Amino acid sequence: xxxxxxxxxxxxxxxxxGLYALTGLAFVLIYKATxxxxxxxxxxxxxxxxVFFGFAAGLALPTWLAILLTLAVAGLFxxxxxxxxxxxxxGESPISVFMLTIGLGSILVGVVELLWGANPLQLxxxxxxxxxxxxxxxxxxxxxxxxxxxAVTVVAFLLLFRFWRGGVALRATxxxxxxAYSMGIDVPRVFSLAWVIACITAAxxxxxxxxxxxxxxxxxxxxxxxxxxxxxxGLDSVLGAMVAGLFIGLLEALTGAFLGGEFxxxxxxxxxxxxxxxxxxxxxxxxxxxxx
Amino acid sequence: xxxxAAKQTYAADEALFxxxxxxxxxxxxxxxxxxxxxxxxxxxxxxxxxxAINIASATGLNILTGxxxxxxxxxxxxxGVGAYTVAWLEVNVGTPLPLNxxxxxxxxxxxxxxxxxxxxxxxxxxxxxxTIAASVILHFVFSHWTAVTGGVSGLTMPPxxxxxxxxxxxxxxxxxxxxxxxxxVFGAANLFRTRIGRAFIAIRDRDISAEVLGIRLLxxxxxxxxxxxxxxxxxxxxxxxFFRVVTPESFPxxxxxFFLAAIIVGGMGSILGAILGAxxxxxxxxxxxxxVGWMSPWVPDAVALLSPVRTIVFGGLIVLFLIFEPQGLAExxxxxxxxxxLWPFKT
Numbered sequence: 001x002x003x004x005x006x007x008x009x010x011x012x013x014x015x016x017x018g019l020y021a022l023t024g025l026a027f028v029l030i031y032k033a034t035x036x037x038x039x040x041x042x043x044x045x046x047x048x049x050x051v052f053f054g055f056a057a058g059l060a061l062p063t064w065l066a067i068l069l070t071l072a073v074a075g076l077f078x079x080x081x082x083x084x085x086x087x088x089x090x091g092e093s094p095i096s097v098f099m100l101t102i103g104l105g106s107i108l109v110g111v112v113e114l115l116w117g118a119n120p121l122q123l124x125x126x127x128x129x130x131x132x133x134x135x136x137x138x139x140x141x142x143x144x145x146x147x148x149x150x151a152v153t154v155v156a157f158l159l160l161f162r163f164w165r166g167g168v169a170l171r172a173t174x175x176x177x178x179x180a181y182s183m184g185i186d187v188p189r190v191f192s193l194a195w196v197i198a199c200i201t202a203a204x205x206x207x208x209x210x211x212x213x214x215x216x217x218x219x220x221x222x223x224x225x226x227x228x229x230x231x232x233x234g235l236d237s238v239l240g241a242m243v244a245g246l247f248i249g250l251l252e253a254l255t256g257a258f259l260g261g262e263f264x265x266x267x268x269x270x271x272x273x274x275x276x277x278x279x280x281x282x283x284x285x286x287x288x289x290x291x292x
Numbered sequence: 293x294x295x296x297a298a299k300q301t302y303a304a305d306e307a308l309f310x311x312x313x314x315x316x317x318x319x320x321x322x323x324x325x326x327x328x329x330x331x332x333x334x335x336x337x338x339x340x341x342x343x344a345i346n347i348a349s350a351t352g353l354n355i356l357t358g359x360x361x362x363x364x365x366x367x368x369x370x371x372g373v374g375a376y377t378v379a380w381l382e383v384n385v386g387t388p389l390p391l392n393x394x395x396x397x398x399x400x401x402x403x404x405x406x407x408x409x410x411x412x413x414x415x416x417x418x419x420x421x422x423t424i425a426a427s428v429i430l431h432f433v434f435s436h437w438t439a440v441t442g443g444v445s446g447l448t449m450p451p452x453x454x455x456x457x458x459x460x461x462x463x464x465x466x467x468x469x470x471x472x473x474x475x476x477v478f479g480a481a482n483l484f485r486t487r488i489g490r491a492f493i494a495i496r497d498r499d500i501s502a503e504v505l506g507i508r509l510l511x512x513x514x515x516x517x518x519x520x521x522x523x524x525x526x527x528x529x530x531x532x533x534f535f536r537v538v539t540p541e542s543f544p545x546x547x548x549x550f551f552l553a554a555i556i557v558g559g560m561g562s563i564l565g566a567i568l569g570a571x572x573x574x575x576x577x578x579x580x581x582x583x584v585g586w587m588s589p590w591v592p593d594a595v596a597l598l599s600p601v602r603t604i605v606f607g608g609l610i611v612l613f614l615i616f617e618p619q620g621l622a623e624x625x626x627x628x629x630x631x632x633x634l635w636p637f638k639t
Contacts, residue, residue, distance in 0.1 A: 096618065
């Protein structure tokens, strides 16, 4: 057994896991606040990558401006989607809302293909490219940067949830909508806020994923892995998304390296089924008790 | 104008078609289906076969999702199981066509029961995602169990034959596909007049209450999965007789979404809904193709636009129907019918 190789693969896996955790966070945020399972998260991530491409390569703006503009566009997009598509569906069965997000994902793929074509594209280089060594193990600088950014964002989020007024309102709404409403929290605004922040997060992770692997309209498949992450971690658990994100990243990297790329999906989804059978609400999710 | 039909027995109230007018329309429909392949061109017969296959599969999904309330994103994968079973039997064993179709359905039904096992512990969205897992795993089996499925290149099979006739043209297969679909749709419609179907509906409305009433959840949920997958398997068998080649890429996850979209657009929990939805969703891409054909003189490379526009329209239809017409096309149909029933006294 080549330990160095194992270490390198594991590091790459944890790096990818950071991105899963970040995207998973976007997913959990929406689910916690609004009880919407957003299957379009992979497509919103893709949209983030493409919008950044449009600003940075299409309009040739400086990188920092392109990043800021992309985040702004993503936030706006989240607000508009919440207002136009999700708000009218309040009170409908969760299945309808979940199908709605599938429809939204399909629209986004079509729009991106229409505007930028179906071929994969390369984002302009904006991350350091010098190889990085931890001990003797080689880590791609891009993956390391992406992981660092993801980690900082996740920590920032945790702090925001804890100390910021909006964050507290969000947690209150997640806990009990009616109670939050009667305490004077503007629940509809919290819904909008959750979508805005989640779309910004997803777009950020789209820029990172795109910088590492390039962007293409099929990038939304990333969302499938994220779906596994949040289910394994528990749909409403931020901690779960982070732990499961790192774990799934590691698992994918190891199966990819030792068994072959086509086993990746098989491994993650087998894990998903196993978790569903043993702990149906995920590792850290709330066990909901049903009453008649 | 029709005022109403007085019913004097429970059986009459439960009848699928309660008035003479309805029966007359039904006979008209069958007559139309019978003369259709002689009147229409090959393209339309081809489309009719495709629509019929999709109706069969969508009806199966409707049993599971629309009537039992278990969302499944694995319908296409179960169709794949049926298609592979039929293709394998046709190539390696050579059993007759009706037996192949039934065996395809049975094997798919068994696969569906295995997938349905988690349904007792998980429901709603978790279940939907478990079925995505099932379709990923089945896709892996299709592409890696080379000895049976032929791996990535798939299975190619000779045309099927029935009563000594070789069926290799759409207008010949029409006589197999359409009757089988009609039979399956009637089977589904009748299912919900029986004890089993009523149990499904009770589970959909509130599964815990249903259990309290004495419905065995595990048994009926698994039965629903098995029935739905049986429909998918038979539809997959028809599909493979129609296209004569099946590869792992023939039944992608998008196709499962297509069927779910079809029953949403048509109207969940309605037999008519599955028929209308499947027909509508199958015809829309063709209509788009026509539109693109007309526009090609004015719009440069209109053909290249077809695929993204199709994706947008597909998603847009799901979104628009969910927001503006959640009961689907079946409700539109009922509205139109009501209008004519009451015309001219109420407009």
